[in-house]
């Protein structure tokens with residue numbers, strides 16, 4: 001269905017908008033999403049479809065939502081939550097503790113962080129979690145905070161009881177008291193002004209996103225995260241991600257048996 005020309009036009013648009021790289025191996029994936037979207041819009045010419053993507057921001061956002069991979073669940077890569085719990089108790093980086101979860105997808109990661117902080121901090125009013133994702137539909141779902149069995153399967157039962165109310169058969173809603181601790185925004189990690197507008201964070205979770213980027217986008221994302229991390233603050237990456245090859249702004253350190261990255265001191269201008 002997609003000729004080389006259209007495949008490259010669409011994947012260039014995706015790259016410019018998100019930093020995500022689609023090579024020829026993902027052709028069927030892109031093709032299927034485009035076909036589905038065109039059907040929904042009642043469009044049968046690719047030329048017209050691309051025109052719509054270029055001229056109507058809401059159509060482009062819907063397309064981005066379709067091609068993003070939102071896989072996530074509560075207590076994913078638990079060892080990082082354990083390391084966070086250790087750090088907030090052992091190292092004082094100031095209050096209130098602010099944690100950024102970018103990308104947050106449908107919200108399971110930032111809510112997991114909020115659960116951990118509620119459990120370990122003496123004064124739970126002393127923290128705030130901010131979740132950001134480029135996918136408009138994922139952020140909407142995150143704000144709703146309603147999850148099925150698969151999402152909560154790794155979450156310890158006692159926390160499911162404490163922080164959720166059951167709202168249907170195998171459907172749980174995050175309680176208001178926890179929802180108040182997490183704010184969600186739709187946004188792009190590559191948008192420097194937007195990222196800066198979020199303020200400073202002691203801890204930044206950027207997990208399972210950089211694997212979809214090329215080195216150029218990775219460097220841009222890391223630079224933006226560097227700007228919003230406090231001196232000595234920490235960056236958590238997914239288990240398949242490392243930034244040491246592309247950036248020296250964060251240095252790897254071992255915490256509770258796992259690797260996290262600490263912000264390297266900002267250099268003073270030398271004369």
Ligand SMILES: C[S@@+](CC[C@H](N)C(=O)[O-])C[C@H]1O[C@@H](n2cnc3c(N)ncnc32)[C@H](O)[C@@H]1O
Pocket residue numbers: 017018019020068069070071072073076102103104105106109132133134135138187188189190206207208209238
């Ligand atoms: C696999 S999920 C990761 C969710 C969570 N961090 C985790 O590890 O479970 C990847 C998310 O990255 C988001 N994403 C892709 N490009 C992005 C960008 N440029 N800025 C912000 N979010 C982006 C997607 O919408 C998707 O929800």
